[in-house]
Amino acid sequence: MSIQQKLQSLNITLPAVATPAAAYVMYVRSGNTLYVSGHIAKKEGKPWVGQLGRDMTTEQGREAARAVAIDLMATLNAACDGDLGRIRRIVKLVSLVNSAPDFTEHHLVTNGCSELLSEVFGDVGKHARSAFGVAQLPLGSCVEIEMIAEIV
Amino acid sequence: MSIQQKLQSLNITLPAVATPAAAYVMYVRSGNTLYVSGHIAKKEGKPWVGQLGRDMTTEQGREAARAVAIDLMATLNAACDGDLGRIRRIVKLVSLVNSAPDFTEHHLVTNGCSELLSEVFGDVGKHARSAFGVAQLPLGSCVEIEMIAEIV
Amino acid sequence: MSIQQKLQSLNITLPAVATPAAAYVMYVRSGNTLYVSGHIAKKEGKPWVGQLGRDMTTEQGREAARAVAIDLMATLNAACDGDLGRIRRIVKLVSLVNSAPDFTEHHLVTNGCSELLSEVFGDVGKHARSAFGVAQLPLGSCVEIEMIAEIV
Numbered sequence: 318m319s320i321q322q323k324l325q326s327l328n329i330t331l332p333a334v335a336t337p338a339a340a341y342v343m344y345v346r347s348g349n350t351l352y353v354s355g356h357i358a359k360k361e362g363k364p365w366v367g368q369l370g371r372d373m374t375t376e377q378g379r380e381a382a383r384a385v386a387i388d389l390m391a392t393l394n395a396a397c398d399g400d401l402g403r404i405r406r407i408v409k410l411v412s413l414v415n416s417a418p419d420f421t422e423h424h425l426v427t428n429g430c431s432e433l434l435s436e437v438f439g440d441v442g443k444h445a446r447s448a449f450g451v452a453q454l455p456l457g458s459c460v461e462i463e464m465i466a467e468i469v
Numbered sequence: 470m471s472i473q474q475k476l477q478s479l480n481i482t483l484p485a486v487a488t489p490a491a492a493y494v495m496y497v498r499s500g501n502t503l504y505v506s507g508h509i510a511k512k513e514g515k516p517w518v519g520q521l522g523r524d525m526t527t528e529q530g531r532e533a534a535r536a537v538a539i540d541l542m543a544t545l546n547a548a549c550d551g552d553l554g555r556i557r558r559i560v561k562l563v564s565l566v567n568s569a570p571d572f573t574e575h576h577l578v579t580n581g582c583s584e585l586l587s588e589v590f591g592d593v594g595k596h597a598r599s600a601f602g603v604a605q606l607p608l609g610s611c612v613e614i615e616m617i618a619e620i621v
Numbered sequence: 622m623s624i625q626q627k628l629q630s631l632n633i634t635l636p637a638v639a640t641p642a643a644a645y646v647m648y649v650r651s652g653n654t655l656y657v658s659g660h661i662a663k664k665e666g667k668p669w670v671g672q673l674g675r676d677m678t679t680e681q682g683r684e685a686a687r688a689v690a691i692d693l694m695a696t697l698n699a700a701c702d703g704d705l706g707r708i709r710r711i712v713k714l715v716s717l718v719n720s721a722p723d724f725t726e727h728h729l730v731t732n733g734c735s736e737l738l739s740e741v742f743g744d745v746g747k748h749a750r751s752a753f754g755v756a757q758l759p760l761g762s763c764v765e766i767e768m769i770a771e772i773v
Contacts, residue, residue, distance in 0.1 A: 449765055
């Protein structure tokens with residue numbers, strides 16, 4: 318099954334690529350490495366505002382991280398001129414979870430992104446990762462995730 | 470206009486390269502990729518102490534981020550043996566903003582760095598980026614920014 | 622002296638490679654670059670729980686960061702099929718220190734990791750680095766460190 322077919326089987330439609338909120342670009346290619354900017358979680362096109370351990374549950378955080386995965390795939394798709402089969406490996410994620418001082422399940426929140434990538438990309442989707450709690454995120458978003466991928 | 474001429478037209482003199490505050494080096498080259506250590510904001514050679522949303526405005530944070538850009542360029546310049554024309558791309562920034570729990574304009578603070586890099590390097594300066602709020606920074610600095618660049 | 626001999630002279634035995642706590646892998650190789658996932662500090666096999674500036678001293682944080690260095694070397698060793706001589710450079714660390722809002726010695730904590738790497742690898746161990754304070758870490762761990770290395 319191609320990546321596109323896999324996305325369809327999951328009822329996932331990739332959105333338009335996000336526009337940077339500031340003076341940067343959504344991705345840069347250097348050699349075969351694709352550096353994807355941090356994508357904040359969005360809900361209905363607006364920043365998904367919240368903080369884990371204060372006004373969001375781990376399960377809600379997982380959903381937000383899954384939504385980020387979809388936006389990251391949209392950016393990858395643009396970088397691949399629409400052919401996600403050109404992605405050779407999802408190399409690494411860094412996941413920033415907007416956290417109250419006593420929240421310690423950043424890894425479970427981040428699984429919402431990691432698991433969808435593995436489901437869509439199979440072995441190509443198996444990535445290294447760091448996840449941690451941050452004091453606050455741009456526009457109050459609950460999760461921000463950046464990615465490194467290998468492209469051919 | 471060369472990068473050096475561009476810097477002169479902006480009245481920017483690159484300072485001496487910072488000395489690491491601890492057991493590391495300011496940059497490492499691997500292949501054509503230059504990994505630049507996190508540079509904390511400094512004012513008159515000392516850590517620029519403060520926290521956004523507590524005792525610094527977004528505009529002051531922007532100025533601090535702009536100052537970091539100048540220090541990052543000084544390190545790039547050392548890595549290029551004084552020829553910044555060897556930088557093929559500013560690939561990525563990670564910007565850590567020392568933030569009170571309710572500050573949400575990390576992206577605007579970070580623009581102080583991003584915009585100066587774009588102004589100096591033009592298209593070469595267009596980079597991917599992540600920006601977020603951290604609980605605290607080394608020596609109480611208000612902003613710390615690390616960089617990946619492509620060098621020839 | 623080989624890396625293995627150096628480790629023996631320091632009485633360091635590399636542990637079994639950690640199992641990811643979630644849906645990711647401990648490292649990914651892309652070209653000659655090895656991306657190592659964030660490793661949280663552990664004590665006797667369990668997360669080393671604590672926060673700098675609240676219930677841990679800088680010296681205790683240094684010990685925790687040193688323990689992370691040992692776990693990172695175990696992962697490197699696995700990636701090198703047991704021959705750490707294949708590591709050409711420790712390229713970069715990102716060190717996340719679980720910090721109370723007024724703790725500002727993240728760089729000194731992180732030295733516990735950086736200094737051991739330099740001791741074991743010599744010039745090969747000289748790395749770029751960022752260190753900063755985070756609101757909280759997975760499982761309440763006091764330090765998490767990720768690494769980029771060049772491998773042949």
